[in-house]
Amino acid sequence: MEMIEAFYTGLIDDISNNKLELPTLPEVALKVRDTVEDDNVNAKKVADVIGSDAALSARLIQVANSPMYRGNNLIEDIQTAVARMGFTVTRDLVVGLAMRQMFQATSDVTDLRLRLTWEHSTQVAGLTTMLCKHFTKLKPDQAMLAGLVHDIGVLPILVRAEDYPELLENPKQLDNLTRELHSRLGKMILDSWDFPQELIDVAAQHENLKYDSGDKIDYVDLVQVANIQAHLGTNHPLGSVDVSKIPSCIKLGMSDEEHDIGDIDDAAELQGILVA
Numbered sequence: 001m002e003m004i005e006a007f008y009t010g011l012i013d014d015i016s017n018n019k020l021e022l023p024t025l026p027e028v029a030l031k032v033r034d035t036v037e038d039d040n041v042n043a044k045k046v047a048d049v050i051g052s053d054a055a056l057s058a059r060l061i062q063v064a065n066s067p068m069y070r071g072n073n074l075i076e077d078i079q080t081a082v083a084r085m086g087f088t089v090t091r092d093l094v095v096g097l098a099m100r101q102m103f104q105a106t107s108d109v110t111d112l113r114l115r116l117t118w119e120h121s122t123q124v125a126g127l128t129t130m131l132c133k134h135f136t137k138l139k140p141d142q143a144m145l146a147g148l149v150h151d152i153g154v155l156p157i158l159v160r161a162e163d164y165p166e167l168l169e170n171p172k173q174l175d176n177l178t179r180e181l182h183s184r185l186g187k188m189i190l191d192s193w194d195f196p197q198e199l200i201d202v203a204a205q206h207e208n209l210k211y212d213s214g215d216k217i218d219y220v221d222l223v224q225v226a227n228i229q230a231h232l233g234t235n236h237p238l239g240s241v242d243v244s245k246i247p248s249c250i251k252l253g254m255s256d257e258e259h260d261i262g263d264i265d266d267a268a269e270l271q272g273i274l275v276a
Helices: 002-016 027-037 043-050 054-064 078-085 087-102 108-135 140-149 154-161 171-192 197-205 219-231 247-251 264-275
Strands: none
Touching (some): 002 154, 002 171, 027 087, 054 078, 078 087, 087 140, 087 264, 108 140, 108 154, 108 264, 140 219, 140 264, 197 219, 219 247
């Protein structure tokens, strides 16, 4: 237990003193952000940057042909995808898709946890996107990105846990620490990445079930409802909450057992693309 206490104390101290080493966005995501912000940006320039990563290119084309953006004609190349979706949407999608490579670790225990975290994030992203299209006029690409980053604060916890074997052998304790700290860390990470405040709020507030943004639905509301839906039937604390008392569920009409969250098949298809 001394090692676990040392882990917790050291992490809290680093957070309080702004000494925690935070993860950075993958290089291709940073390059795309810089390219999109250039006054002379065009679809070819953005496509050339994305094209340097074959796996990312293939997945972006899949997303462009998914229920989220599907048009009359099949998209077969990056430049056409960028032209159809626009620079801002493309940037957000690239950031979200590129994050997949961050969810890797050196030990089997943490690698499994990171993979499960990514799978959960992709499920929430798919559900959040469908909720967005079904119930709001918010941006589906932002909703997808909100779902993908809501648990980003788990990353530094699991990376550091690799140096604490006693903690890795105590999954319940690691779960408790993760639940307690990941929202706070997520806020710090997205702030360091210069994300918009509405997405920083998602990382900070997605498990605060008393959160109430007022009459208008925001991205926190969407992610909360999707997160609860994703945890239904599990032993996670969110798997047995009373949705009739949660403001986000009430606003989205999810406060009873007869709710409709949109096209589940479309959400599952999008998750399949993101999780690959």
